[in-house]
Amino acid sequence: MEHLWKADLHLHTSCSRDAFNSPEKIITYAKKRGLDVIAITDHNTMECVDKMVEYGRNNGIVVIPGIEVKTRQGELIAYYPENPIEKGLSLEETILAIREAKGIIAVPHPLDRLRRSAVKMKNLEKIIHLIDIIEVWNARTTFIADNVLALKIAGEYKKGMSAGSDAHFPYEIGRCYVLIRPFNNKNGFFNSLKNARVVPGQSPLWVHIPSTVAKRVDFVKKGGFYGRGAQKD
Numbered sequence: 001m002e003h004l005w006k007a008d009l010h011l012h013t014s015c016s017r018d019a020f021n022s023p024e025k026i027i028t029y030a031k032k033r034g035l036d037v038i039a040i041t042d043h044n045t046m047e048c049v050d051k052m053v054e055y056g057r058n059n060g061i062v063v064i065p066g067i068e069v070k071t072r073q074g075e076l077i078a079y080y081p082e083n084p085i086e087k088g089l090s091l092e093e094t095i096l097a098i099r100e101a102k103g104i105i106a107v108p109h110p111l112d113r114l115r116r117s118a119v120k121m122k123n124l125e126k127i128i129h130l131i132d133i134i135e136v137w138n139a140r141t142t143f144i145a146d147n148v149l150a151l152k153i154a155g156e157y158k159k160g161m162s163a164g165s166d167a168h169f170p171y172e173i174g175r176c177y178v179l180i181r182p183f184n185n186k187n188g189f190f191n192s193l194k195n196a197r198v199v200p201g202q203s204p205l206w207v208h209i210p211s212t213v214a215k216r217v218d219f220v221k222k223g224g225f226y227g228r229g230a231q232k233d
Contacts, residue, residue, distance in 0.1 A: 004179040004197070007037035009064070010077070010108060010135065010164025011173065015048035019168035023048065023055045026173065030061050033174030036182075039064040039164070041077050041108070044087040064189065068108060069094055074119035077135070078103035080186045091123060095130050104190050106133035106162055110150050112141045128157055133193055137163035139175035139203045151198065160193030165203065176201035 012019035013026060019042075030038050040052045040063060049065040056063030066079045070087040071094045078085055081103030085094060098105050107127075112118035119127075136151040154161050165175040177199050180192035 003182070005036035005062070005182050005192075006034055006174075006177050006199075007039070007180050008033075008035055008164050008167070008174050008177045009037070009039040009079075009106075009162040010041050010068075010138065010166045011038050012042055012068075012166070012168045013040060013048040013052060015045050016042040016168065018043070021167065021170055021173075023052050025170045026052070027055055027059045027061055029170045029173040031059065035061065035174055035177065037062040037064065037180070038173075039066045039077075039079060041066040041068040041164075043068050044070055044084075046081075046084045069098075070117065073123045074110075075108055075117045076119075076131075077106040077108050077133075079106060079133075079189070080104055091119070091127050092130070095127060104133060104186065105131045106135055106160075107131055108135045108164075109138040109141050109146075109166065110134060110153075111146050112138070112143075113146055114142050124153070128153075128159075131159065132190065133160040133162050135163060136161045137176050137198050137200045138166050139164070139172065139201050140166040141202075142205065144200075144202070147200065160190060161196045161198060162193055163196075163198050163200070165201075172203050175203050 013021045040049050046067050053063045068077050069085045071091050073091045078098040081101035083101050085097050107119050110119045110124050134154040136154050137147045141147050163176050163178045165172045167173045178196040180196050183189045183192050
């Protein structure tokens with residue numbers, strides 16, 4: 001029987017302003033959940049990626065470098081980019097930037113009706129021929145039907161399929177994942193997602209509450225509305 005790797009391809013570290021996952025806790029929980037692969041996809045930063053890759057290597061976990069980028073029409077994920085991607089561009093401009101950085105382009109939590117950061121149908125249709133992967137299951141998506149629709153679209157357009165917990169806190173890690181063939185490099189990773197097996201799961205609704213609190217704490221630390229360091233996502 002073929003051995004498949006268990007991969008959670010959407011995780012946030014404490015480098016995301018709305019998350020409290022330390023590198024140590026991420027690896028501890030990943031091992032506890034039996035994960036072989038995780039992807040680090042912090043919001044608009046790759047600050048923690050190198051540390052996570054090294055920490056994973058030392059603990060028997062494959063860590064895929066990534067970044068979740070805010071565009072003007074929703075978020076995209078870049079896997080294996082050679083450099084961080086500028087936020088605040090259009091979807092098309094962001095896709096071009098990811099290509100220039102030699103990254104793999106994924107659409108996280110598409111069609112999630114409750115997320116302002118989700119790419120909606122009219123925009124997904126415009127870029128479907130430009131992307132590589134669709135995240136077909138996100139554990140933080142409230143309505144299962146939204147994940148099911150993403151899964152259907154990925155099948156129709158023959159896109160690679162990813163899934164992830166979108167964990168911002170340790171107890172979320174491994175809530176959902178894909179089973180994929182082992183790989184040794186970026187191309188192998190991409191090819192493995194063409195035949196991924198999705199193992200769905202869902203986090204409780206209240207996981208969004210601590211994320212909101214974390215954002216507020218970060219906002220206050222940066223000086224609130226009047227502080228010099230106050231920033232928008």
